[in-house]
Each structure stands twice: as C-alpha cells, then as structure tokens.
Amino acid sequence: MYNFIEHVNGSEPEAVEDEAKYAQFMERIENGEKIEADDWMPEEYRQTLIKLISMHGISEIMGALPEKEWVPKAPTLYRKLGIMAKVQDEMGHGQLLLRVAEDLMAPYGRSREDLMMDLLSGDLKFHNVFHMETRTWADAGVIGWLVDGAAIISQTNMLDASYGPYQRALQRICAEEVFHAQHGEAIVMALAEGTPEQKAMLQEAVDRWWPSLLMFFGPGSAETTGSSKQEVTTKYKIRKSSNEELRQAFLDKYLPRVFSLGLTIPDDTLRYDEEKEQWEYEQPDWNEFKQIIKNNGPRSAERLRLRELAYENNRWVRRALSNEPVVQA
Amino acid sequence: MTSIDTVEALLENNEALQAAKTFLFQLADDDYITSFRGSEWLGLAPHIEEDVAFSSITQNTMGHAVLVYQTLEALGEAEADKLAHARPAGERLSSVYLEKPNGPGTYLDEPHYDWALAVIRLYLYETWKKIRLQTAARGSIRPVAAAAEKILMEQPYHLAHWKMWAVQLLDSTPEAKERLEERIAEAWREAGDMISFGGHGQTFLENGVTADSEEALQLRWLEEVRSVLPAPAELPLKEAGDGRRKEHGSDLDQALKTCSEVFTSDREAVW
Amino acid sequence: MTEENRNGSSFYQVYEVFSKKSASASFQLQFSLLAPNEEMAMMMAQENFMRREKVVDIWVVRRDHIRGMNPEEREMWTNRLDNKEYRTTKGYGYLRRKWREKEQDMLDEKEILSWKEVKKG
Ligand SMILES: [Fe+2]
Ligand SMILES: [Fe+2]
Numbered sequence: 001m002y003n004f005i006e007h008v009n010g011s012e013p014e015a016v017e018d019e020a021k022y023a024q025f026m027e028r029i030e031n032g033e034k035i036e037a038d039d040w041m042p043e044e045y046r047q048t049l050i051k052l053i054s055m056h057g058i059s060e061i062m063g064a065l066p067e068k069e070w071v072p073k074a075p076t077l078y079r080k081l082g083i084m085a086k087v088q089d090e091m092g093h094g095q096l097l098l099r100v101a102e103d104l105m106a107p108y109g110r111s112r113e114d115l116m117m118d119l120l121s122g123d124l125k126f127h128n129v130f131h132m133e134t135r136t137w138a139d140a141g142v143i144g145w146l147v148d149g150a151a152i153i154s155q156t157n158m159l160d161a162s163y164g165p166y167q168r169a170l171q172r173i174c175a176e177e178v179f180h181a182q183h184g185e186a187i188v189m190a191l192a193e194g195t196p197e198q199k200a201m202l203q204e205a206v207d208r209w210w211p212s213l214l215m216f217f218g219p220g221s222a223e224t225t226g227s228s229k230q231e232v233t234t235k236y237k238i239r240k241s242s243n244e245e246l247r248q249a250f251l252d253k254y255l256p257r258v259f260s261l262g263l264t265i266p267d268d269t270l271r272y273d274e275e276k277e278q279w280e281y282e283q284p285d286w287n288e289f290k291q292i293i294k295n296n297g298p299r300s301a302e303r304l305r306l307r308e309l310a311y312e313n314n315r316w317v318r319r320a321l322s323n324e325p326v327v328q329a
Numbered sequence: 330m331t332s333i334d335t336v337e338a339l340l341e342n343n344e345a346l347q348a349a350k351t352f353l354f355q356l357a358d359d360d361y362i363t364s365f366r367g368s369e370w371l372g373l374a375p376h377i378e379e380d381v382a383f384s385s386i387t388q389n390t391m392g393h394a395v396l397v398y399q400t401l402e403a404l405g406e407a408e409a410d411k412l413a414h415a416r417p418a419g420e421r422l423s424s425v426y427l428e429k430p431n432g433p434g435t436y437l438d439e440p441h442y443d444w445a446l447a448v449i450r451l452y453l454y455e456t457w458k459k460i461r462l463q464t465a466a467r468g469s470i471r472p473v474a475a476a477a478e479k480i481l482m483e484q485p486y487h488l489a490h491w492k493m494w495a496v497q498l499l500d501s502t503p504e505a506k507e508r509l510e511e512r513i514a515e516a517w518r519e520a521g522d523m524i525s526f527g528g529h530g531q532t533f534l535e536n537g538v539t540a541d542s543e544e545a546l547q548l549r550w551l552e553e554v555r556s557v558l559p560a561p562a563e564l565p566l567k568e569a570g571d572g573r574r575k576e577h578g579s580d581l582d583q584a585l586k587t588c589s590e591v592f593t594s595d596r597e598a599v600w
Numbered sequence: 601m602t603e604e605n606r607n608g609s610s611f612y613q614v615y616e617v618f619s620k621k622s623a624s625a626s627f628q629l630q631f632s633l634l635a636p637n638e639e640m641a642m643m644m645a646q647e648n649f650m651r652r653e654k655v656v657d658i659w660v661v662r663r664d665h666i667r668g669m670n671p672e673e674r675e676m677w678t679n680r681l682d683n684k685e686y687r688t689t690k691g692y693g694y695l696r697r698k699w700r701e702k703e704q705d706m707l708d709e710k711e712i713l714s715w716k717e718v719k720k721g
Contacts, residue, residue, distance in 0.1 A: 034623030
C-alpha cells in the first residue's frame with residue numbers, strides 16, 4: 001500500500017492544460033525517460049506523486065514507532081544493535097522520501113512543517129500496518145520479515161518509476177531492505193527453532209498480523225472500497241502492477257517460507273489454484289481497513305500522540321535555531 | 330611500573346586484574362545505560378535528520394559497551410550478554426546521572442523528553458569519556474589500553490556532535506539558553522559520580538590502568554567543559570547518589586527491567 | 601576599489617563541477633574550474649569536462665559555498681570501528697544454511713531486486 005492512493009486532490013487531468021506539453025510529457029514517460037523536479041509535469045502527475053510519496057514517507061516515520069517499542073527490550077546485545085539499525089534505516093527512508101515530496105510541494109509553498117501538521121490533523125494518512133499493536137518480541141520479527149517483505153514487494157515494483165528523484169530514493173531504500181529482510185528472518189528463525197513457548201509466540205504473532213498483511217496492498221479493485229486510484233500510477237509509469245498482482249507476488253514469495261518453518265496461516269480457505277496460477281484466500285475486512293487508515297486503528301491515537309509530543313516538546317529547539325527571528329507570542 | 334602486555338599476564342596479577350575490571354565495568358555500564366537512554370529517544374528527536382544521526386551515535390555507544398563487556402569476558406567474567414542483561418542493579422557501576430530518565434513519562438507512554446537534558450548530559454559524558462579513554466590508552470595495561478584506543482577511534486565525532494548542539498543552543502534564544510542553563514545547574518548537583526572512579530582512583534593509577542590521577546583528570550574535564558558551558562568552577566556534587574559505589578535509585582531498576590524483559594523471560598533460550 | 605579588483609583578480613573564482621551520467625545516476629564531482637560567476641562557470645564546465653562523455657545534468661557550486669571537512673575533521677570524524685556486521689548482510693550469512701535445510705533460498709540482494717518484475721494477474 002506504499003503505492004495505494006486513497007484519492008487524488010487534483011481530480012481529472014485538466015483539459016485546459018497545454019495539450020502539446022502533455023503529449024510531449026507522455027511521450028517522454030513512454031520512452032522510459034525520467035522526469036525531474038523542475039521539469040514541466042501535468043498537475044495530476046504532481047498531485048499523484050505528492051499524495052503517494054508523502055504517504056510513503058510518513059509511513060516510514062510512523063512505521064519506526066511499532067518496532068521501536070521493542071528496541072530497548074531486544075533480548076541480546078546483537079539484537080539490540082540490529083533492531084536499532086533497522087529502525088534507524090526506516091527513519092532514514094522517511095527522510096529521503098519526505099525530501100522528495102517536499103521538493104514537489106515547494107511550488108505550493110508547502111514544507112516539512114505542513115506535512116507534520118497534516119499528519120497530526122489526520123489529513124495525511126499512514127499505512128494500515130503501522131496502526132497495529134506489537135505485543136511480543138515475535139512481533140518485531142514478524143514486522144521485519146513479513147511487513148518489510150510486503151513493503152519490499154511494493155517498493156521494488158516502483159524501482160523503474162518515471163519520477164527520477166523517487167526512483168533514486170527507492171534504489172537506496174531497496175538496497176537497505178535486503179538487510180531488513182535478513183534481520184527479520186534472523187529473529188523469526190531463532191524463534192521457529194526455539195522452545196515451545198518461542199514457537200507459540202511466533203505463531204500467535206503471524207496469526208495476528210495475517211489480515212493486516214493482506215490489507216497491506218490495498219483492495220483488489222476500486223469497487224471494494226470505492227476509492228482506489230491505482231490506475232493513475234500505472235498510467236504514469238510510477239508503478240507496474242496492480243494491488244492484486246502485488247499481493248499475489250507476496251504470497252508466492254513468502255507462503256512457502258512460512259510453511260517451511262512449520263507455521264500455519266489462519267485461513268482454512270487458503271489454497272493455491274494451479275489452473276489460475278494464483279492464491280485463493282479469504283478477503284480481509286475492508287471496512288475495518290477503512291477505519292484503520294482513518295486513524296481508528298488499535299494504536300492509531302497512541303502513535304500519533306508520540307509524534308505530536310516530539311513535535312510539541314521540541315518546538316523550542318526549532319525556534320532557537322530557525323533562521324528567521326522568532327516572534328514572541 | 331612494569332607494563333602488562335597480555336590478557337594472560339593480567340590474569341596472573343590479581344591486584345592489577347581487579348583494578349582493570351573495575352575500570353572496565355565503570356566504562357561499559359556507563360555506555361550501556363547511555364545507549365539505552367539513547368534508544369528510548371529513537372523517533373522523538375527534534376527532527377528526522379537528527380533522529381538518524383543520534384541513532385548512529387547510540388549504536389556506536391552500544392557497540393563500545395559490547396567491546397568492553399567482551400574484554401571483561403576474556404578476563405574471566407560472564408559472557409557479554411549476561412553482563413549486560415543479567416546483573417542486578419546492586420552490582421552495576423554506572424553513574425546515576427546517566428541513569429536519569431530522559432524526561433517525564435516513559436518511551437511508550439507520554440514521553441515528555443527534554444532535548445536540553447540530552448544535549449548537556451551527552452556533551453558532559455562524551456567529554457569525560459574521551460578523557461578517561463585517553464588516560465587508559467596511555468596506561469600500562471595493554472588489554473585495557475587496546476580497548477580504549479579502539480573506542481577513541483570513533484568517539485571524537487560523538488563529542489563533536491553534542492558540543493555543536495550545546496554551543497548553538499547556548500548562542501540562540503533566551504528561552505533555549507535558560508533551558509540549557511537549568512540542565513547545567515542540575516548536572517552540577519548530580520553528575521559528581523560520573524566523573525569519579527568511586528574511590529578506586531589511586532588503585533587505577535598505581536596499577537597503571539590510568540596514566541593520570543583522578544584529580545588531574547577531573548580538573549582537565551572541568552576546564553574543558555567550562556570552555557564551552559557557563560558552568561561553576563567547582564566539580565559537580567553527587568546529590569542523586571553514587572553509582573560508582575553501587576548506590577542507585579529506582580531509575581536504574583526501571584531501565585534494567587525494560588532492557589532485560591525478553592532476556593529474563595527465558596535465560597536459556599536462544600534469541 | 602580594492603587591490604584585487606584593480607588587477608581583475610576576483611575574476612578568478614573557484615567553482616566545483618558536478619555531473620550526472622544518466623537519469624538514474626547520482627551527481628559526481630568532476631573537477632574544479634575558475635570563472636567570474638556561475639553563468640560563466642556553467643558554460644565553461646560543459647566544454648572543459650564533458651566534451652568526451654555523455655552527461656544529462658551539470659551543477660556548478662562556488663567552492664566557498666561548500667562546507668567540507670578540514671584536515672583535522674577528516675582525521676577525527678571519519679573513522680568507524682569495524683564492528684557493524686549487525687547492520688549488514690554479513691552479520692546474517694548463516695541464514696543461507698538454515699534456509700537450505702528448509703529447502704528455501706536466501707533472500708539476498710540479487711533475489712530481492714529481481715522482484716521488480718511481477719507476474720501479471
Ligand atoms: Fe523502509
Ligand atoms: Fe524496511
């Protein structure tokens with residue numbers, strides 16, 4: 001769902017926009033050329049990118065929080081170091097992506113400050129998985145393994161994105177994701193090969209995360225929630241595949257690994273249809289999904305509160321070092 | 330004083346061994362609690378860029394604790410993971426000033442963390458850490474000096490980082506200056522144990538763990554930090570306790586409970 | 601008029617030149633040149649450094665607008681201990697054997713970057 005967009009402000013491409021420029025722009029995209037921040041671009045393209053990348057970026061920042069809950073508690077020195085580096089990388093991904101979004105927003109006079117305000121007001125949404133609880137150490141493993149796995153599927157899908165700055169950020173991000181995948185698998189492997197309690201802890205976490213993982217890629221078609229605009233991103237060659245294609249790819253790559261560890265999936269209807277060459281599974285509750293991304297998920301309020309506190313409590317630092325003279329209220 | 334060049338030679342000399350171990354425990358326990366407090370900050374720093382930078386320093390500091398715990402392991406103590414996770418508060422030598430929470434609340438619930446505390450505490454600590462590592466590096470116990478030299482390789486930019494924050498904030502708004510000065514005053518009431526060897530200064534010197542006397546090192550620290558901060562001319566007091574003498578408060582209990590929670594749920598398991 | 605300007609010496613300003621080889625590449629430092637202003641520096645950069653190679657973009661930056669490290673900073677700040685396997689794939693190499701036991705492959709860089717292409721549904 002890093003590439004799932006709820007709705008795009010700019011509505012339809014404005015016919016009044018210079019048609020010749022638009023045609024030329026589309027030709028560049030068709031030829032596989034990269035668009036840069038100061039190139040001419042249709043309003044719809046800019047709006048789509050801002051929506052997509054600011055949500056992607058802020059999800060990385062918010063995504064650091066569930067895992068961070070286990071950073072000080074990690075059970076060995078090596079795991080403490082590993083998970084600290086992993087969560088730091090996620091903050092770093094947020095930094096790269098927000099910079100890309102901020103440059104796109106600059107023509108509207110909007111900046112980092114506005115993104116933070118939008119997050120706190122609920123206008124800027126973050127990814128469904130990061131609204132969920134992390135109850136045990138196994139959650140730290142399952143996030144690194146499967147949530148990052150799902151994120152890798154959707155992010156690698158945009159490695160050829162038409163927007164140059166985004167594509168270059170994704171190259172850096174995906175290179176780091178290789179470590180994330182292995183870090184998550186290392187935690188999970190130790191639990192899967194561990195004591196009966198450790199195995200149970202792992203299975204419980206997988207069971208709990210399963211619906212969120214299916215939701216990760218967004219609904220299969222616009223009818224499901226009436227709001228998906230995935231085709232805009234494929235039209236502009238930002239992403240290549242549909243939500244369902246990505247979900248199927250995730251299941252293809254990860255289910256054999258899940259089963260090989262002796263784990264099960266809490267869905268009796270789950271099966272691979274040899275003929276259709278795809279996985280059949282029970283749909284998650286898409287109404288719940290809508291609620292979650294509206295900040296009504298199990299931990300939405302607490303996570304937003306952490307960002308709010310960081311924002312409020314450090315206001316004096318920003319004021320102290322901002323270049324403009326501070327106007328005392 | 331003859332130098333002790335190897336771990337084996339150090340194991341032969343009980344007095345030097347005990348002195349070396351005490352020095353190393355003080356260092357490792359300080360770094361461990363410092364990186365624990367740093368890890369609580371993750372995601373809450375003034376801006377995203379600082380979050381990423383701060384985390385590298387925190388990881389390095391944890392890496393230093395690991396390196397020193399491993400040195401202790403080689404000197405006959407328990408394995409590093411046990412030294413970090415299984416020792417009760419009453420056996421720890423970390424400074425109470427470093428144990429102090431980052432602010433009201435916990436990292437999970439209502440963390441009202443104070444950047445002024447982070448900046449002042451970490452600047453004061455990194456300055457002391459440099460001085461204490463430099464004297465050990467010039468000492469005559471090779472295994473201790475070697476660990477100190479290694480850490481000194483990457484520690485300078487940690488110190489530069491916190492010094493930059495301190496200098497810039499002190500030179501900014503009256504609001505910021507006031508917040509920092511409050512934390513400086515607090516440090517001068519509570520940080521006394523951080524810059525002390527807990528009564529072992531003479532033994533460290535006599536056994537060549539350090540090359541300088543405790544008093545000389547403290548004065549060096551005072552002079553250096555006063556060149557940057559508006560701080561008193563006397564050494565800080567120990568009003569919050571003396572961690573070097575194993576006198577800790579509930580802050581350390583809370584910290585250890587958190588950082589050992591999963592480890593203690595099954596000490597024999599492989600995690 | 602300063603002594604420098606009398607001789608036209610301030611004509612010689614140092615500009616660092618950066619260029620990009622392709623849309624997906626990062627900017628790379630090429631070399632430096634002297635020019636009186638950035639317009640002139642940009643023109644000079646193209647023919648002084650790019651005449652033999654394809655570039656898609658160029659930056660010129662006045663050297664004194666760059667905050668670089670001084671020699672002391674380079675010496676003091678750039679060393680890192682060689683103990684960071686925990687944050688690289690090197691620290692998790694043992695997983696390859698474990699996955700093989702379970703008849704699965706390791707998720708290494710080659711594998712993960714190959715996920716760029718996904719089966720059409
Ligand atoms: Fe990420
Ligand atoms: Fe990741």
